[in-house]
Amino acid sequence: MNTTLGFAFTVLGLSASVLGCLGGAYALITNKTHLLKPVRQWAWLVFLAGVGAFVVMEVALFQRDYSVGFVQKVGSDATPPLYNFAALWSALEGSLIMWTLMLGGYIAAIMLKFKERLNDPLFGWALVVMLAVSGFFFALLVGPSNPFVDTAIPANFVGPGPNPLLQNHILVAFHPPMLYLGYVGFTVPFAFAIAALITGRVGEGWLVETRRWTVAAWGFLTFGIVLGAWWSYEVLGWGGYWAWDPVENASLLPWLTGTAYIHSVMVQERRGMLRVWNLSLLCATFSLTILGTFLTRSGVIDSVHAFADGAIGPWLLAFFAVVSGTSVGLIAWRGDRLRSPGAIDSPVSREASFLANNVLFGALAFVVLLGTVFPLLAESFDGTRLTIGRPYFDSMARPIAFVMLFLMASAPVLPWRKASNELLSERLFWPAIAAVGSMALAIILGGRGFYPMLTFGLGGFAAGAAVRQVVLATRRQGWRGFVGRTNGGMIVHIGVVLLAVGIAASESYKTDRTETLLPGQTMTVAGNTFTYEGLAADETSQRVKIFANVRINGDEVYTPGTSLYLTQGMNVATPSVKPGFTEDLFLVLDQVPDDRNPEGPVRLRVVVRPMITWLWIGGILMSVGTLLALFPGQRRRGTEAVSAAVTEPVPV
Amino acid sequence: MARKIALSVGVVLVAFIALLAFGGTTPDEETSDLLGVRVPEVKGETLTGGSYNIDAARGKWVVVNFFATWCPQCVVEHPDLVALEEWGAQNGQLEVVSIVFNDTPDSVAEFFDERGGTWPVLAEPSTSVAFQIRAVPESFLVDPSGVVRVHYTGGILAESVITVIEENS
Amino acid sequence: MNSMIGRWLVIGLAVVGLLGFATFDSNEPETEGERIQRLHESFACPQCDGQSVAESNAAVAAEIRNSITNEVADGATDTEIRDQLIAGYGGDVLLNPPSEGFSALIWILPVVVAVFGVGGLVAVIRRDDGGSRTASDADAALVAEAREQS
Numbered sequence: 001m002n003t004t005l006g007f008a009f010t011v012l013g014l015s016a017s018v019l020g021c022l023g024g025a026y027a028l029i030t031n032k033t034h035l036l037k038p039v040r041q042w043a044w045l046v047f048l049a050g051v052g053a054f055v056v057m058e059v060a061l062f063q064r065d066y067s068v069g070f071v072q073k074v075g076s077d078a079t080p081p082l083y084n085f086a087a088l089w090s091a092l093e094g095s096l097i098m099w100t101l102m103l104g105g106y107i108a109a110i111m112l113k114f115k116e117r118l119n120d121p122l123f124g125w126a127l128v129v130m131l132a133v134s135g136f137f138f139a140l141l142v143g144p145s146n147p148f149v150d151t152a153i154p155a156n157f158v159g160p161g162p163n164p165l166l167q168n169h170i171l172v173a174f175h176p177p178m179l180y181l182g183y184v185g186f187t188v189p190f191a192f193a194i195a196a197l198i199t200g201r202v203g204e205g206w207l208v209e210t211r212r213w214t215v216a217a218w219g220f221l222t223f224g225i226v227l228g229a230w231w232s233y234e235v236l237g238w239g240g241y242w243a244w245d246p247v248e249n250a251s252l253l254p255w256l257t258g259t260a261y262i263h264s265v266m267v268q269e270r271r272g273m274l275r276v277w278n279l280s281l282l283c284a285t286f287s288l289t290i291l292g293t294f295l296t297r298s299g300v301i302d303s304v305h306a307f308a309d310g311a312i313g314p315w316l317l318a319f320f321a322v323v324s325g326t327s328v329g330l331i332a333w334r335g336d337r338l339r340s341p342g343a344i345d346s347p348v349s350r351e352a353s354f355l356a357n358n359v360l361f362g363a364l365a366f367v368v369l370l371g372t373v374f375p376l377l378a379e380s381f382d383g384t385r386l387t388i389g390r391p392y393f394d395s396m397a398r399p400i401a402f403v404m405l406f407l408m409a410s411a412p413v414l415p416w417r418k419a420s421n422e423l424l425s426e427r428l429f430w431p432a433i434a435a436v437g438s439m440a441l442a443i444i445l446g447g448r449g450f451y452p453m454l455t456f457g458l459g460g461f462a463a464g465a466a467v468r469q470v471v472l473a474t475r476r477q478g479w480r481g482f483v484g485r486t487n488g489g490m491i492v493h494i495g496v497v498l499l500a501v502g503i504a505a506s507e508s509y510k511t512d513r514t515e516t517l518l519p520g521q522t523m524t525v526a527g528n529t530f531t532y533e534g535l536a537a538d539e540t541s542q543r544v545k546i547f548a549n550v551r552i553n554g555d556e557v558y559t560p561g562t563s564l565y566l567t568q569g570m571n572v573a574t575p576s577v578k579p580g581f582t583e584d585l586f587l588v589l590d591q592v593p594d595d596r597n598p599e600g601p602v603r604l605r606v607v608v609r610p611m612i613t614w615l616w617i618g619g620i621l622m623s624v625g626t627l628l629a630l631f632p633g634q635r636r637r638g639t640e641a642v643s644a645a646v647t648e649p650v651p652v
Numbered sequence: 653m654a655r656k657i658a659l660s661v662g663v664v665l666v667a668f669i670a671l672l673a674f675g676g677t678t679p680d681e682e683t684s685d686l687l688g689v690r691v692p693e694v695k696g697e698t699l700t701g702g703s704y705n706i707d708a709a710r711g712k713w714v715v716v717n718f719f720a721t722w723c724p725q726c727v728v729e730h731p732d733l734v735a736l737e738e739w740g741a742q743n744g745q746l747e748v749v750s751i752v753f754n755d756t757p758d759s760v761a762e763f764f765d766e767r768g769g770t771w772p773v774l775a776e777p778s779t780s781v782a783f784q785i786r787a788v789p790e791s792f793l794v795d796p797s798g799v800v801r802v803h804y805t806g807g808i809l810a811e812s813v814i815t816v817i818e819e820n821s
Numbered sequence: 822m823n824s825m826i827g828r829w830l831v832i833g834l835a836v837v838g839l840l841g842f843a844t845f846d847s848n849e850p851e852t853e854g855e856r857i858q859r860l861h862e863s864f865a866c867p868q869c870d871g872q873s874v875a876e877s878n879a880a881v882a883a884e885i886r887n888s889i890t891n892e893v894a895d896g897a898t899d900t901e902i903r904d905q906l907i908a909g910y911g912g913d914v915l916l917n918p919p920s921e922g923f924s925a926l927i928w929i930l931p932v933v934v935a936v937f938g939v940g941g942l943v944a945v946i947r948r949d950d951g952g953s954r955t956a957s958d959a960d961a962a963l964v965a966e967a968r969e970q971s
Contacts, residue, residue, distance in 0.1 A: 344946045457839070
């Protein structure tokens with residue numbers, strides 16, 4: 001029953017997407033506006049199909065309907081409701097269902113938002129592009145990774161349940177949906193970019209229309225990535241939060257180009273420049289979400305947390321080729337019309353800073369992409385097997401990040417067009433005092449070392465500039481000084497500074513120690529004592545957790561251990577973290593404890609990371625800032641568009 | 653200008669897609685590149701206090717076994733190793749040596765008390781590195797001239813070792 | 822004007838002084854524990870796709886940690902330890918790719934891109950559009966339209 005219904009929804013989604021896409025393209029090419037109406041009906045059906053497939057799969061998961069292939073793969077009698085709900089996105093096929101659900105949602109949302117201009121060709125083409133994308137994802141569900149396969153149920157089957165790592169922390173319920181809302185959300189600006197290229201209306205209009213959508217997608221992606229890092233820290237038990245793993249890099253790449261875009265788009269809005277560049281950034285962002293999905297889902301690159309499935313690899317690669325090829329072709333075709341009319345007056349200006357920002361984000365994206373695919377390149381070239389790991393990425397990202405922090409301080413105080421030395425001196429004074437102050441404070445608190453101190457100094461500088469802007473705005477406008485793109489953006493910047501400080505302090509001043517302890521023995525790490533008080537076990541129908549009772553500083557007991565998930569027979573480490581605003585104490589057992597020998601030793605690993613909590617606070621603040629940026633802000637006085645116009649009349 | 657840039661971006665893109673389509677990292681090797689070469693150094697102090705050097709066993713076959721007490725398959729294969737030790741003691745053709753993989757001497761002593769076996773056991777992590785051990789159990793069969801002949805992963809069977817020795821002598 | 826320069830001179834000196842102090846005050850010789858930790862962080866666990874042996878929970882990572890610790894205790898140099906691990910597990914135990922042969926490209930390409938990026942940036946900033954410094958009506962209309970819709 002569920003298999004039939006679910007499959008019917010995916011087929012409906014595929015047919016509605018294809019019919020809507022082809023019908024829409026035909027209507028727009030032949031200029032038959034009345035034929036656009038059925039396209040919108042098809043689009044609503046796509047939304048319905050996405051919701052339908054999702055609901056059917058959740059129902060099947062809760063009914064433990066093992067005749068559904070996907071439920072047999074990830075469902076289990078023993079999984080608690082929350083993780084059972086989240087099991088939908090614990091494997092490839094289900095995550096594709098989530099993708100189509102969200103894409104359908106975005107399609108419905110833009111139809112509501114633009115309901116007055118449904119016959120506008122620009123909107124029409126955007127809808128056609130979105131339907132083409134949804135058609136592709138529904139095709140994956142109907143074809144190579146069908147989750148609704150009717151499967152015979154083995155006798156006494158109780159189901160394996162999701163991967164144990166995906167069922168022992170609440171963040172699993174939030175991290176993937178947030179990330180996907182971000183990935184999928186970039187389809188909207190991408191669709192409008194392609195539509196603008198096709199219709200030739202490459203002026204500023206479509207940019208403004210989709211600005212909030214882009215910012216919202218960016219905010220989801222940001223929050224999703226930070227939650228992912230947090231989850232990795234709390235669950236994976238390796239003592240860190242970001243490993244430069246291909247899956248992580250795949251989420252970072254569109255974030256980097258998207259961040260570049262939301263900055264450089266302001267130059268286009270204010271000065272009419274950078275049209276080709278902005279279109280390219282949007283196309284690159286969307287292409288990179290597809291490329292990232294390919295890299296991590298095709299098994300072409302090994303990764304710790306990829307769910308590789310060779311079957312959809314060629315499909316995703318072909319789709320990436322189509323998306324990126326179409327983008328490049330259209331930009332080349334419209335290249336003349338996109339010619340930038342303006343010029344930059346001075347290197348010391350807001351627009352020049354935005355350009356520098358873009359070079360930095362572009363360079364960082366290049367390095368991350370290069371490091372991710374280079375092992376592939378090297379092995380194809382001469383069979384060399386090599387690993388590109390943290391030291392490479394760290395050494396590349398570090399200098400770029402420092403210049404970014406510097407720009408975060410200088411750019412917000414710079415005016416458009418041109419700045420005088422007096423103006424700069426006046427506006428940068430307090431930020432500079434903040435920089436000196438935060439370095440002095442860090443030294444008093446015991447901070448040493450060149451890199452962390454540089455981070456604190458530049459962080460203070462950037463935070464000073466951001467606070468200055470918000471203070472001035474609130475003085476002028478009251479509470480409205482917190483909302484709007486500029487002010488919200490400054491809150492995001494403060495979040496970035498907290499994040500940078502959290503990273504610098506928790507990496508530079510971390511202490512990592514492993515010792516073998518007998519019951520009653522104590523180890524001391526960075527001034528904290530850890531007393532091993534013996535083994536204990538905790539059993540549920542799902543798992544057996546064997547853990548060590550460790551008393552920290554003679555006070556509370558924490559319980560790092562390992563959990564044996566019974567249905568999979570898989571042992572996973574379950575770390576225990578004592579969080580704090582000044583430092584986190586991270587405990588994990590280095591070896592599976594021998595529960596037959598409770599008097600025996602355990603190997604306890606303790607990682608002390610100062611200020612890591614500020615990383616999560618910074619991430620949350622970035623999301624809050626994004627939310628504030630979405631509210632309409634104060635209208636700005638326009639900057640005159642100093643440029644030679646694109647005088648050619650616009651057809652269509 | 654924009655066209656020229658787009659064209660070059662297009663060329664890079666095609667090359668990149670071709671790389672992704674036809675390239676691909678191979679999974680970690682299943683076979684060992686030690687096969688057919690001289691055995692790496694295996695020597696050091698045994699857990700019972702004696703000293704061991706594999707070169708002293710030249711002229712005999714040697715099973716070099718890597719194991720840990722926490723590994724279930726190691727428990728499963730242990731009787732086969734005991735059988736091989738007995739077989740070798742009877743006809744003088746074979747010796748067994750084990751190298752502990754990430755484990756404590758106490759548990760190893762207890763493991764042998766419980767499950768039998770009196771062959772030398774070394775705790776030399778550098779030996780595991782030299783033999784490229786990724787996960788235990790792994791064993792290597794070294795021939796009388798000191799050349800590695802067979803690589804066993806996931807457990808060893810006494811019968812198949814004896815077959816190899818009998819075929820080659 | 823002079824007071825402005827003086828003010829920034831003081832700030833600049835303070836920054837250099839604080840950075841210098843923070844850098845040189847911490848220049849204690851590396852302890853053996855720190856050296857072991859640094860070595861652990863520079864090798865990849867052969868089983869776990871790019872995680873370092875310091876981070877990984879895999880048994881093979883623990884064994885490599887044990888091996889490094891033993892070798893350090895026996896007085897081996899960093900190069901000896903590195904060579905020993907490469908001899909065993911192959912070149913891909915290095916987390917930082919070597920800078921010779923084909924893999925040198927991974928260090929060269931970013932530099933090339935950086936040069937192009939900065940060059941492009943300078944070119945764009947210095948580009949002169951032929952002296953047109955007043956907005957045409959069409960431009961003004963574009964900006965006005967954009968603002969209206971926001």
